[in-house]
Amino acid sequence: MILKKKRTNFDVDEKITFKTLLKPFLYLLPFIISISIFTIYPFFNAFLISFKENYKALSGIFSGFGLANYEYVLTNETFLLALKNTVTYVLWVVPISTALSLLVAVMLNRKSKLQAFFQTAYFLPLVTSAIAVGLVWRWLFNFDYGVINFVLSQVGADAINWLNNPTYAKVALIVYGIWSMMPFTIILLLAGLQNINEQYLIAAKVDGSKPTQIFAYITVPLLAPTIGLTMIVNMITGFKVFNELFALFNGTPGPAYSLYTVIYFMYEQFYVKYRLGTAAASAIVLFFIVMILTLLQLYMQRKWKNY
Amino acid sequence: MKKKKLKFIDLLSLTLLMCGACIMIFPFVWMILSSLKTQVEVSTIPPTFFPTKATLDNYIFALKTAPFARYFLNSLIVTVVCVTLTMFTTILAAFAFSRLKFPGRDIIFAALIAMMMIPFEMLIITNYTTIAKLGLMDTLVALVIPFTASIFYTYILRNFFLSIPDSLYYSAKVDGSSDWKYLWWVMVPIAKPTIITIALLNTIAAWNSFLWTVLVINSTNNRTLPFGVFAFIAEGGVRYERLMAAATIVVLPMIILFLFARKYIVSGVSRGGIKG
Numbered sequence: 001m002i003l004k005k006k007r008t009n010f011d012v013d014e015k016i017t018f019k020t021l022l023k024p025f026l027y028l029l030p031f032i033i034s035i036s037i038f039t040i041y042p043f044f045n046a047f048l049i050s051f052k053e054n055y056k057a058l059s060g061i062f063s064g065f066g067l068a069n070y071e072y073v074l075t076n077e078t079f080l081l082a083l084k085n086t087v088t089y090v091l092w093v094v095p096i097s098t099a100l101s102l103l104v105a106v107m108l109n110r111k112s113k114l115q116a117f118f119q120t121a122y123f124l125p126l127v128t129s130a131i132a133v134g135l136v137w138r139w140l141f142n143f144d145y146g147v148i149n150f151v152l153s154q155v156g157a158d159a160i161n162w163l164n165n166p167t168y169a170k171v172a173l174i175v176y177g178i179w180s181m182m183p184f185t186i187i188l189l190l191a192g193l194q195n196i197n198e199q200y201l202i203a204a205k206v207d208g209s210k211p212t213q214i215f216a217y218i219t220v221p222l223l224a225p226t227i228g229l230t231m232i233v234n235m236i237t238g239f240k241v242f243n244e245l246f247a248l249f250n251g252t253p254g255p256a257y258s259l260y261t262v263i264y265f266m267y268e269q270f271y272v273k274y275r276l277g278t279a280a281a282s283a284i285v286l287f288f289i290v291m292i293l294t295l296l297q298l299y300m301q302r303k304w305k306n307y
Numbered sequence: 308m309k310k311k312k313l314k315f316i317d318l319l320s321l322t323l324l325m326c327g328a329c330i331m332i333f334p335f336v337w338m339i340l341s342s343l344k345t346q347v348e349v350s351t352i353p354p355t356f357f358p359t360k361a362t363l364d365n366y367i368f369a370l371k372t373a374p375f376a377r378y379f380l381n382s383l384i385v386t387v388v389c390v391t392l393t394m395f396t397t398i399l400a401a402f403a404f405s406r407l408k409f410p411g412r413d414i415i416f417a418a419l420i421a422m423m424m425i426p427f428e429m430l431i432i433t434n435y436t437t438i439a440k441l442g443l444m445d446t447l448v449a450l451v452i453p454f455t456a457s458i459f460y461t462y463i464l465r466n467f468f469l470s471i472p473d474s475l476y477y478s479a480k481v482d483g484s485s486d487w488k489y490l491w492w493v494m495v496p497i498a499k500p501t502i503i504t505i506a507l508l509n510t511i512a513a514w515n516s517f518l519w520t521v522l523v524i525n526s527t528n529n530r531t532l533p534f535g536v537f538a539f540i541a542e543g544g545v546r547y548e549r550l551m552a553a554a555t556i557v558v559l560p561m562i563i564l565f566l567f568a569r570k571y572i573v574s575g576v577s578r579g580g581i582k583g
Binding site (some may be wrong): 008023024025027032040041042043045067103107117119120121124125126131137182184190191198217240243249250279283284285286294 | 316317320321323324327330331332333335336337338341349350351352353354369395396397399400402403404406408409412420422424425426428429430431432433434436437439452453454455456458461486512515517518521522527532533534536537540548550551553554555557558561562564565566570572573576577
């Protein structure tokens with residue numbers, strides 16, 4: 001898709017000489033240096049480290065190559081819990097935020113005088129620090145004085161200990177996750193909606209279809225590729241959940257260590273326990289999850305190209 | 308009859324949108340309102356919506372207890388330097404990948420595109436060691452140098468550069484303009500909206516960066532705002548009116564940026580991602 005862009009015409013008489021190579025090289029140099037040191041090298045090194053057993057970073061000492069790190073990670077209860085939590089998080093947050101965003105996007109797609117206000121209100125979480133806003137959510141979820149429990153008390157429900165009960169803590173994280181994922185999703189769906197040929201909608205209206213019918217039988221099917229792609233991008237984001245957790249539970253993995261996520265596990269192995277090998281192995285598990293999702297995304301993009 | 312029904316739908320959607328907008332924006336409103344309340348007012352039941360007597364005490368406390376002015380300055384320096392360097396490497400690389408000719412160009416570019424899927428978190432382990440070996444631990448430089456090039460932004464800008472007609476290049480050549488001049492005097496001005504967009508996405512990402520900062524920064528004076536506000540819990544105690552003041556200090560600059568540059572940011576995000 002991207003790469004099939006028309007090549008610029010190579011001049012016939014131009015020969016490859018040292019000089020013609022030097023110029024592109026100089027233009028690329030700053031970019032290549034930065035990418036090589038801080039992206040390409042650490043990427044391959046992560047694989048290498050994941051096979052080094054008992055690796056110590058600063059001295060560079062390790063006892064040998066092997067699969068011990070993977071064995072440790074894949075049989076470690078905490079890692080399996082982290083994986084389970086992350087998958088649960090993704091399975092709740094992605095569908096719900098997509099459904100809500102679809103509703104909002106369809107309504108936002110009509111021209112309105114309040115457009116600027118609505119865009120600001122719905123898109124603001126996009127630009128704000130997940131850590132700072134996480135503290136605000138912590139305050140909203142506060143047991144004694146939080147607004148959420150106050151609203152519950154107004155409708156006659158009991159106050160919930162959101163942040164200290166493992167089950168409700170998960171709900172709190174998911175709620176915060178949905179809220180922070182919605183702006184991005186709405187924007188992508190809006191872009192998709194604006195690409196739908198208006199002729200279809202006009203034709204349906206002329207035929208006397210109801211707005212709900214138009215939504216279900218025209219808008220949603222035509223938007224399906226965008227919805228699918230958005231969900232995959234969001235799944236990738238969801239698998240990397242960390243900041244939200246860190247802010248909501250004050251740097252701990254939830255009440256009673258119940259809310260480990262994959263990145264939190266990696267962070268702890270690396271930064272708290274100095275187990276670089278297992279940190280790398282868990283990072284590589286994450287990489288393969290992201291890679292599979294990305295390949296799925298590319299496959300879908302290709303399949304739906306002719307829409 | 309039919310018209311009336313349509314109007315009802317419009318009204319319904321407007322009401323729903325309004326409710327949704329209030330929910331989305333509520334955390335920000337509540338953050339600011341709480342930051343202006345006293346400790347007593349913040350812990351009254353039922354909670355008051357507007358502060359009965361607005362006070363700036365929490366801001367004063369935050370600025371006194373923790374060096375928030377310093378954090379702010381650090382965040383500003385890191386963000387500005389990071390964005391400037393990234394834009395520089397991005398513009399040059401996008402030019403090479405779109406305008407210059409060299410063997411293997413499109414293959415190298417395809418390989419770079421494939422690397423976009425690498426999660427940044429995977430690179431942390433090695434980058435941490437690299438920074439330590441360079442002796443840059445606990446410096447602001449450590450917050451900048453791993454983020455001086457972006458494949459994603461280069462990809463966006465290269466695509467835009469490709470849409471600039473070749474004829475412009477050849478006529479500039481005939482006029483005796485060098486590639487360097489052509490890039491900065493013709494292409495960059497034409498691509499200004501795209502460059503502003505990616506610079507804004509970069510600004511947001513740099514300002515909000517957290518995990519990497521926590522790893523490489525130790526001393527109080529080198530903290531950036533998101534780290535500073537997190538550390539403030541330990542220093543200022545779990546006093547929500549104070550925490551909300553600190554959170555406001557972190558969030559407000561980006562809210563202001565968004566209000567002024569909404570269109571650019573939204574158009575950038577709709578191109579596929581904010582995190583790069």
